[in-house]
Amino acid sequence: MRPRLIPLLIVLSISTLSSFILQDLLPLNGLQSTYVLLPPILFTYGALSLRFSSMLALAAFTGFFTDLSTFQVVSGTIEIGIGWSIIAYSILGMLVQYIGDKTLLQGLWWPHPFLSAVCTFSLLSFHYVLIALHRDSIFFNVNANILWKVLVPTMISFLLSPVIGAPFMLLETILLSRRQTRQEP
Amino acid sequence: MRKIHAALLLLMLTAALALTNMRPTLVQKMQSNLLSFFSPVVKTVATIREIFIGPYLQSSLSTSIQLQRRMRTLSQERDRLLAAIELMQDLQEENNQLRSALAYRARSVFHLVPARVISYRASTWWSTILIDHGFQDGIELDMPVLTEVGLVGKVVTVGRSISTILLTTDENCKVAGMVEGTRERGIVSGKRLSSKSPTLLELNFLSKNAQIESGKRVYTVGVSGGIFPSGILIGTIKCVHSRELDIQAQLEPAVDLSHLEDKDVFVIARGTR
Numbered sequence: 141m142r143p144r145l146i147p148l149l150i151v152l153s154i155s156t157l158s159s160f161i162l163q164d165l166l167p168l169n170g171l172q173s174t175y176v177l178l179p180p181i182l183f184t185y186g187a188l189s190l191r192f193s194s195m196l197a198l199a200a201f202t203g204f205f206t207d208l209s210t211f212q213v214v215s216g217t218i219e220i221g222i223g224w225s226i227i228a229y230s231i232l233g234m235l236v237q238y239i240g241d242k243t244l245l246q247g248l249w250w251p252h253p254f255l256s257a258v259c260t261f262s263l264l265s266f267h268y269v270l271i272a273l274h275r276d277s278i279f280f281n282v283n284a285n286i287l288w289k290v291l292v293p294t295m296i297s298f299l300l301s302p303v304i305g306a307p308f309m310l311l312e313t314i315l316l317s318r319r320q321t322r323q324e325p
Numbered sequence: 326m327r328k329i330h331a332a333l334l335l336l337m338l339t340a341a342l343a344l345t346n347m348r349p350t351l352v353q354k355m356q357s358n359l360l361s362f363f364s365p366v367v368k369t370v371a372t373i374r375e376i377f378i379g380p381y382l383q384s385s386l387s388t389s390i391q392l393q394r395r396m397r398t399l400s401q402e403r404d405r406l407l408a409a410i411e412l413m414q415d416l417q418e419e420n421n422q423l424r425s426a427l428a429y430r431a432r433s434v435f436h437l438v439p440a441r442v443i444s445y446r447a448s449t450w451w452s453t454i455l456i457d458h459g460f461q462d463g464i465e466l467d468m469p470v471l472t473e474v475g476l477v478g479k480v481v482t483v484g485r486s487i488s489t490i491l492l493t494t495d496e497n498c499k500v501a502g503m504v505e506g507t508r509e510r511g512i513v514s515g516k517r518l519s520s521k522s523p524t525l526l527e528l529n530f531l532s533k534n535a536q537i538e539s540g541k542r543v544y545t546v547g548v549s550g551g552i553f554p555s556g557i558l559i560g561t562i563k564c565v566h567s568r569e570l571d572i573q574a575q576l577e578p579a580v581d582l583s584h585l586e587d588k589d590v591f592v593i594a595r596g597t598r
Contacts, residue, residue, distance in 0.1 A: 161363050163447040164455060165370050173523070173583075175447040192330045196337050203341070205359075210448045212481050212489070213353040214497045215467070221345030222352055230337050264449055271450050271518065275496060281519035289449050 145315055149194045152186045152308065156202050160209050174292040179206055180259040181297050181304050183229055185252055187236035189312055195237060199229035210267075219274050220267075228266045232259050249309060253301035260297040264290045353466075353482065360484025361459070367487055368457060371443045375587070435554055437591040438463060440470075443487065444586060450518060452495040454478075454585055458592065459486040467552045469545075469593045475558035475579025476500065476545060477590055490590075492582050493526060493559065501546040502528055502559050504574075509535045510546055513559050513576065524583060526560050526576040535572050537565050543576055554593060 159178035166176050179202050186198040203226030211220050236255050268290070272280035440458040458464050460483045470477040470490050478498055482489040491498045494515040502513040511530045516523050528543055541562045547555030560576035 158366075161366050161370065164444050165367065165374055166447075173449075175445075175449055177447060177449075192327075193333060196333055200337060200341075204344075208352070208356055208359055209446075210451065211352075212451055212453065212491060212497065213349045213356065214481055214491060216349055218349040218352055219497070222347050222355075223341040223344030226341035226344070227338055230334060230341070234334060267450055268518070275517070276519075281517075283519055283521065285521060285523060286519055293449065 145190060145194070145312065147315060148308070148312055149186070149190055149198060151311060152182055152190075152198060153201050155308075156182050156198075157205060160205055174289060174296075176296050176300070177260055177264075177293050178300075178304070180263055181256045181301050182308075183233065184236055184256040184259045184301070185305050185308050187233040188240050188252060188255065189308075192234075192237060195233045196230060199233045200226050203227070203229040206263075220270050224266075224270060225263070228263055232262055249302065249305065252305045253298045256301040257294045257298040261290060261294040264293060356482045356489075357460075357484055360482055360487055360489065362484075364459060364484050364486045367443060367455065371457070435593050435595060438594050440464075440488075440590055440592055442585045442588050442590060446489060451497075452478075452492040452515065452582070453481070454490045454492065456488050456490055456590060456592070457486065459484045459488050461485050463594050464488050464592055465594070469553045469557070470590050471557055471593065472580050472588065472590050475560070476553070477580055477582065477585070479552060480592065488592075493578060494524060494582050500553055500559060501548045501551060502543045503546045504528075504531075504535075504537055504562070505542045505544060507536065507541075509537060511571075511574075513543065522575075524578070525563065526578055528562070528574040528576055529571065531572040531574065533567075533571060537562060537572060537574055539564055542579075543574075 156179050159182060163176055163178045183198060183202045187195050190198065203224075204222065206225040206229075207220075207222040210225075211218060211222065236259070239255065240251065268286060269280070438458060440456040440462075443455040443457050446453040446455055456470070464480060464483050466480055466483055468480045470479060476493055478490045478492040478495070480488050481491045492515070493500065493513065496515045496517060498515055500513045501510060503510045509531050511528045513526050513528050516525055516527055531537060539562050543559045543562065545553040545555055545557040545559060547553065558579040560578045563575045563577045565572060565574045
């Protein structure tokens with residue numbers, strides 16, 4: 141069973157909120173119509189480390205602020221309602237935990253980049269499908285332009301994950317060692 | 326999967342689905358509050374970025390001679406514009422006198438609020454930017470945004486000191502446009518996400534027998550109840566396609582919307598300054 145790491149959940153939540161500001165202000169953002177997305181990287185780390193209930197809380201937090209900062213209300217109408225990213229993050233988090241548990245990858249650093257890339261890819265694809273269904277029809281196009289917009293952030297997530305995950309891994313190690321020290325008589 | 330986990334997940338999904346039906350006005354209010362909450366941090370980080378990274382990204386004016394030359398040019402330009410404004414104020418005064426003499430219905434008065442683009446918003450499927458002005462500077466929802474060249478977009482979220490602008494290249498930004506030298510009107514909007522040239526605009530619903538040529542300019546039409554004043558350049562026609570019921574034109578936007586970072590824009594506010 142995963143340990144209850146409430147301080148890690150709090151730090152991840154604050155970092156996620158900060159990442160919404162930071163990702164808007166990264167240099168070269170918007171170059172070739174692609175963006176660096178930081179929240180999926182942080183969420184994946186949380187999903188790999190936290191308990192199921194904590195992961196769901198993080199999914200709700202990340203999903204809610206993703207929708208609030210991304211989806212636009214234009215002329216009094218909103219094409220995609222707030223809440224869809226919560227659903228996406230919850231399901232992705234569940235899958236990440238399942239993979240982590242089944243393959244005994246918990247505690248290792250290298251599954252994080254792979255799963256971050258999967259989360260980023262899935263989230264962007266999910267958003268595109270929602271928009272395409274709303275604007276086009278059930279038969280929507282997927283071309284090189286769309287693939288570029290999805291695959292570049294996916295690749296960047298993969299490359300950035302070890303750097304972003306390192307301080308959290310350090311914090312997790314400290315929290316776990318403190319817990320062990322406290323439990324020993 | 327344990328039963329408690331399944332129950333928790335089901336509860337979460339139900340709550341999230343219920344959230345999707347939230348009223349747009351409430352969503353807009355929450356977005357405005359979030360932007361206001363972020364405002365001080367965004368502005369501080371943007372300033373730090375401009376100081377430390379800005380010089381490396383922008384084309385450098387390295388020597389003092391270059392800077393002096395640039396300053397002299399800008400100073401001359403400023404003097405020229407001040408003289409032009411003076412002349413236009415006289416004309417406006419004369420225009421107002423003539424209007425009142427004719428008992429003509431007063432037109433809406435606009436003024437320009439200068440602002441600076443902070444950054445593009447990191448949203449892959451929406452074309453939005455952040456500017457450094459918000460409701461404390463008189464910015465309101467749906468105000469048009471332009472540069473000295475032409476139309477940029479409109480305000481969609483207003484925070485305390487920053488706002489989000491939806492660019493004309495977004496499919497949701499719809500503007501009534503008129504082709505120069507003709508009476509042809511249509512709706513200009515961004516292209517579909519899946520289109521091969523997403524940086525272009527579309528002018529739809531032109532009449533079937535419209536005589537439209539490439540190279541013609543398209544300006545905004547000040548429709549009653551609309552948000553865009555007339556006469557703002559939107560773009561230039563690049564090519565024209567005849568469809569079953571209407572004619573569609575592809576436009577090259579007047580403003581290069583892919584390089585707006587750290588550029589100056591103007592928000593059109595109603596009323597005098």
